[in-house]
Amino acid sequence: MTLYFEDLKPGRVFRSGPVTVDPAEVEDFARRYDPQDFHLDAAAGAASVFGSLVASGWQTAAYSMRMLASSELRTIVNGLVGLQIDKLMWHQPVKPGDVLNAEFDVMSRKQSRSKPGFGVVQLAWRTFNQQGELVMSLENAIWVAVREPATN
């Protein structure tokens, strides 16, 4: 199955997960992209505003992208092409060993005026931990091809 703009009706929900937050991957991500003590060292984490070793917030976003790319939305005809992110909030710290799940809701959509074969679809991402707590949420505009472009 291939998803087009027409298939992404507001209200439709896509679910994905689980993903386990691998301790070695947390360390690897932190060393490469966010080398702060509270992402790398247990004692520094305990002394930080977080109170424990925590994953980089950008890694939580990356794990959520992994879940998006393994959800049914991976079948969008032109791939998952992000245009913009808004209201990205980190609600709870994510720790090594946490288990994440995600929901992606279609909020709204609009065909492009300048490129009639495409439209912009607004998704709401919500990522939860194994306690069901919301750890991250965001709004994401993606670029999706239309199955049957208007001819006028």
Add this chain to the structure above:
Amino acid sequence: MTLYFEDLKPGRVFRSGPVTVDPAEVEDFARRYDPQDFHLDAAAGAASVFGSLVASGWQTAAYSMRMLASSELRTIVNGLVGLQIDKLMWHQPVKPGDVLNAEFDVMSRKQSRSKPGFGVVQLAWRTFNQQGELVMSLENAIWVAVREPATN
């Protein structure tokens, strides 16, 4: 030197870079977090809406975080603690071998009412490639301790 809320005056600019977009790191990031063909395969990239193999947009954000964490802003007393991201836009694709630089501007700030020892500082991030083209921009609220909390 250690930076506090008082030091982050609106208009102050912090610069960082360069960072080279390593082809092996692009592949590693894509396999782990964004396993789409146009991030992994040159021919699939050429046939995609991007017209070439491109890095995941989330990796551009991660590289920008690396530049933030190696800028003078790394000396913020409580570390770089992000609360929210808005208006994240991917303006141009980032390709393996590109060389990125970044600017971080203090846009505004506000002391917390509920936690008098802290404030929220709004940063604008702008990431550029080796041609000076803007590839990504965003607005980021961070949590910063106050040097001298008000006593009333």
